[in-house]
Amino acid sequence: MTFKAIVLGTGSAKPTLYRHHAAHVLNVHEQFYLVDCGEGTQLRLLECGINPLRLNGAFISHLHGDHVYGLFPLLSTMGLMGRKTPFAVYAPAPFGEVIGWHYRYFDTNLPFEVVYHEVDTRKHALLYENSVLEVWSLPLRHRMPAAGYLFREKVPPLNVRKEAIDRYRLGIAQITAAKRGEDVVLEEGTVVPNGELTYRPYEPRAYAYCSDTLYSAKVARLVQGVDLLYHEATFATAEKAMARETGHSTAAQAAKCAAQAGAGRLLIGHFSSRYKEMDVLLEEARAVFPATEIAQELAVYDIPVKRTEP
């Protein structure tokens, strides 16, 4: 029951040798999702051993090149690899047009379908779900329409306690009813409350990706209780005015969001190329939210399963 984020790039618009353009991979129960896709993403995938054919799709935050230029070469490579499975792309408008333009000149014979889903950047909407996961959009505040993404594990189905089955000699029909959340009536007429029979095997986990954005109190509310918050921290507090002007956050503002959200951990990234050492950014963030880490490229951030009982 994997739930982990792999950081592929931590740089901002101007890449450096040590900080590549934005891209994360989410692995949720061994299903893989790409979040943003800056130039060189396919090479970062190679470096961390993730076969692009395993990706279900990509969630693109906004249409600045450093978040999306890597998608076209990735599509081409998946074509060469013979991908047949459709690839979903969630992105703000007018990315559907951009894909159409791309097909006009490149990848004219792509052997798989790219299924575009337009993301309304003003809404907190459910974009995707499967049996274990929901992905929600987060309205960000950037200088162009931008969305963050919240990956939230669904509440898992009830498990029936082994000892309850034994004690009450439950039959198949009774076990099924208990799994549905119902109380169970025993043969002699006693009603056993569902709470005594069942438990949730684990607490749902959540990860949020918030880049590029100014600090947003609304986002902090929407990601309440998130286990791992990735929040951009392009600048230090000394460059606060520039952060505001360019639609970015300082490390302290990222930390403020994490603190208000009651996040488990905060990862900061999307650093301006002006910072060679990350100490100032880390210190400024930790002063507000101690559980902050500098996002490291190719590092895996695991959110361990939180088993409740038994």
Place this chain on the structure above:
Amino acid sequence: MTFKAIVLGTGSAKPTLYRHHAAHVLNVHEQFYLVDCGEGTQLRLLECGINPLRLNGAFISHLHGDHVYGLFPLLSTMGLMGRKTPFAVYAPAPFGEVIGWHYRYFDTNLPFEVVYHEVDTRKHALLYENSVLEVWSLPLRHRMPAAGYLFREKVPPLNVRKEAIDRYRLGIAQITAAKRGEDVVLEEGTVVPNGELTYRPYEPRAYAYCSDTLYSAKVARLVQGVDLLYHEATFATAEKAMARETGHSTAAQAAKCAAQAGAGRLLIGHFSSRYKEMDVLLEEARAVFPATEIAQELAVYDIPVKRTEP
């Protein structure tokens, strides 16, 4: 009087961790020209310490993504760096349209002009010249219109021999006449033939880039005497049929081109990702043209100045 090629990528369509997408930089008398621009080119430039603002422009061979996807992020980064100098792009049609589409969605405020020059891939035409260099197109044979590029140093101006100036006590007017290639009449009426007074300081050098292409006898003629020939060698002879089908060359065919052209040295590249070791390709090429080398990424291939005299 630098004349050197820096190889940024030696892979073909599917990149590997060790072979990036196509891109070369030509440094001719400290003027820099990009040839092809696959994904990640801006990072390779960083790695070899070439400031993108020094690039005069790019010569794009054809519109397959592995030769051009890196151009858009490079334009964006040069914009962020505050480039003001126009950037020339030579590429086959319809690349002008592609640039137009790019502006529609990205780089809407680029602070410099991208000057597009359409390359007719059927012609061997002079595309660009300055005081020391000419760049010519080479008609390639690929499965879409494709051009190679021949960088040829101009014949340098005549130098006047120091000892001739002393011996004949030449004045400024006589020296200038000699530099123009004229014979000189001395005061007493003697005519000194120009050949006795002057010499060419060096032999013009040339580099050709031929990728992607089938073997072409015409190209071999057009690059006659080239000092350094870069020729694609996507496949080994065992995959000759596949080479033909996909519009590519084998290493032996690249070598045949070099031999027929009387090239000084042959660099082979654009290798299929199927080859982990290059021994077979190198052996097959050297059997036909011994002065063959495997192009190495980030290596600098210098063509030393060929001084004639004195």
